[in-house]
Amino acid sequence: MRPMLPGLSRSTSPAAIHANRFIIAMTVTLASVLELLDTSIVNVAVPHMMGTLGATLDEIAWVSTGYVVANVIVLPISGWLSSQFGRRNYFALSILLFTIASMACGAATTLESLVMWRIIQGIGGGGLLATAQATIFEVFPQKEMGTAMAIFGMGIMAGPALGPTIGGWLTDAYSWPWIFYINLPFGIVALLLTLIYVPDSGLQQKAERIDYIGLILLAVGIGTLQTMLERGEKQDWFQSGEIITLVIVSFVSLYTFVIHELETEHPIVNLRIMRDGQFSAGLLYAFLTGAALYCTIFMFPVYAQSLMGFNAFQTGMFILPSAIATAIALATTSKLVARGVSPKVLIVLGTVLFCYSMWQHNHFTTESGAGDFFWPLVLRGLGLGMVFVPLNNLAMSNVEAIEIPGASGLYNLTRMLGGSVGIATAATSLGHLQQSERLHLVEHLAGNDPAAMGRLAQLKQILIGRGIPDAMAQIKAYAVMNMQVEKQVTMLAFAKLFLWFGVILACALPLLALMRHNRYSQSVDLH
Template sequence: MAEHGLRKWIITITVIMASLLELIDTTIVNVALPQIMGNLGATLEDAGWLVTGYAVANVIVLPMSGWLGDRFGRKNYFMASIILFTIASILCGNATGLYELIVFRILQGLAGGGLLSTAQAILIETWPREEVGMATALFGLGAVVGPTVGPTIGGYITDHFNWPWIFYVNIPVGALAAFLVSMFVKESPQYAKGQPIDWWGIAFLAIGVGSLQVVLEKGESEDWLATPYIAVLIVSTIVAAVAFIWRELSTDHPVVNFKILRFRSFSVGILTSFALGFALYGSVFIFPVFCQNLLGFSAQQTGELLFPGGMATICMMPVVGMMLKRGIPAQLMSTIGFVLFFIFSWMLSNSTLESGTGNFFWPLIIRGIGMSLLFVPLTTLAIQDLHGKDIGQGAGLNNMMRQLGGSFGIAILTTLIHIKSGINRNILLENINPYNPAFAEKQQAFIQGFQSKGYSAFDAQQMANKAVEGSVIKQTMLVTYDNIYLLVGVFVLCCIPLVYLQKFKKNVALPVDAH
């Protein structure tokens, strides 16, 4: 039964607050890795498992969250996830060794996986069915803004405090969210209570999805099939995925109910959610690396650049929700969102080594507006036909596909950057020869510049060669990043036809559970 008045808004703020805990912690650790490595005496490869372990645990629980909510009740499961996440945050902050911290991060990821989809399901049930677009928009504030502001918050905390505080900040928020859930959220029916547990399904899911996530997180840095454990994990992913699908289709009480794929809008919607994750997480991954490694921006400058785009998303989300409520087709809005995201990518693909902070303001504003026009309509289209216990299952699968889309996006883009940089370097080196007037002029200018500072002819020649090599590296990476930005833009344009395979509805309304 839908809520009204002050209670509805308290529940809304509570579930958004809880989901933000999980979403911000997905990226907040990244910028603190150097300090953690220094304090705990870890290598970058070992410290990377702090991110990988969290992501693997998170993506394993996401598709199961609907079943867990049905078995224990959404309120109980949601509150338990918040409490466990808060306790895990305390343990992470108090960790005295790297492996201890990795274990606690995995625990945090397991708890976090239950926050996102359960929060969305509770929010959909809380709002009247004719206002589900607005509910999705409010949920989208956390889902889109969280990964964007995570590095900014992490950078600020790391610069001004010690790294444990990136975990300690979760404590008051988690405690308040748990209290408000206990006071205001009503319990939903426990559809799966008393049913046998699908242990085989859980095992196959954990092995398949967990192996896939590790492959995506570590594959490029480990040179893919050249590393034995990556090859084993790829085989494990395929075998476990086949076994999981067979198990879930043959058992009477599956942990993930694939029967919801009979709804065309949902089956197409998980593909568009995958595309959204690819664009959202892929662009968030590329941009800070591009700004800091190539243009020399500080972490704080990069965070400040991302902030206005995040604010644009925040301001637009309620507007998009109202547009959906007034009957504007979700397909039309998502098409505009894809086009805006392409414009953002195209503008960044024209970046130069002279680009400054002012050159990125409008592209990031356009991206922020585009993301609001994508997340809300795409999520609404995906879940428009779901009701009852299908809402929790659908929310879990939809969020998992967005998460996997991000993981695939980062893995693919990282690999492409590696490949394209080699190709672009070879192309540029073709012009580095004494018969090229432009190169000869540039090299001579370097030599004369160093000689004017008092260096000998031999030293000036050596330094000029190094300066040329530095220019080649910078130009190579610039062309590579520009190519990748354009590739992401073309990818999102190719996704537009998918949304027109979903049903057109005015005033999208979801049947909700009765309490």
């Protein structure tokens, strides 16, 4: 048995683990929520950080980029690290590192120290997601796996959604350091519960030697890829020498990494798991699901705040019913899967609901309000919630129990990369769509369109009625018309983007043909 901290005791017998399985699930989910919350909570505090630290927008962006890059580097190797140090010790150390770094981030007085501690925070946080999922897969019997994954899924999907709301409230009510200090009490609770309840894996095997070459190649490849995705839009993509360099370095590093991992005897990431067609199809589905999830979480707040004029807290309240709907869907689908309902049926139904929601998003207008957002957002939450548990079960159903930590790391990494690629693509596409729609609308104005000219004359008369001279009223009418055109252009661009998000998830449906439901092919019931 591994050493314990003084004053803490626990039973690692199969009976005790089984009795405490729901406490274990909530413990590892709490830690995962903290990790995911911090991927988005800083975004609303960026202007305040810039003012306090005297940083430019490009400089302060590293507060977010450094955290995410550290996350995605650690994710795929979390299974290997868990085997090296013991799963319980590694999970506890990750929470401790994350919590200490959170306190240091809040106390940072320079940009350099804040970025450094955010990277350390990301290293700690990256070890939480995959280790949490692997722990759940091992401590729960197969028949309760749907319920366990529903508990985990609530945290996975609620964390990124609630980040901007909580961050906005803390920043407005107190100050930006509190978006980091809020982690301290929850981190301490998660750490204590981990030390008391979370068991070591009964299946892990320590590698005979460390694959340093694979570790370096992975860190460079994933780090440069994520940096490219984070900075691409700001640097105008392939018009920038920096972005081109990042792409080349990432491609060469990852290509070499794959070859090395397939040939070495003790790989740091076991890519041989991907020989299972069902798991590989699940990875691709997870990539597209991640794109749909993170894109909608990222773009709707931008739409609500920049176009509709709502603040962060109001936007968060709009999103709250969606998060509740997701929790309901997760709980319901877990029960249905446990009772033998086909995961494929649930995934198809969830995808249809999500696509219908995006079709409703496509019909938002500049006059839309809170009532118009409610049902589309609820259906979005229900759809994504219905996909999460069945997809996890299908993807992992053929994976051997001993390979689950590594497979879980790859699965979560793939979903996060899907989100990163999706957000980067959406941000770029929004600009292109705005330009296209602007050209289309300006054609009507330039061509003396009767409706446009009538609106312009109406605006001019309103301004004249307010006592503005004729010549000045004409200029102001054009200015007001231009503002209305820009607002309409942005609205049309967002509408098309929302529709594309539905198409993205719909494109994943054919992958279900490569996957079959095998409820008892994998037994991780050690009780």
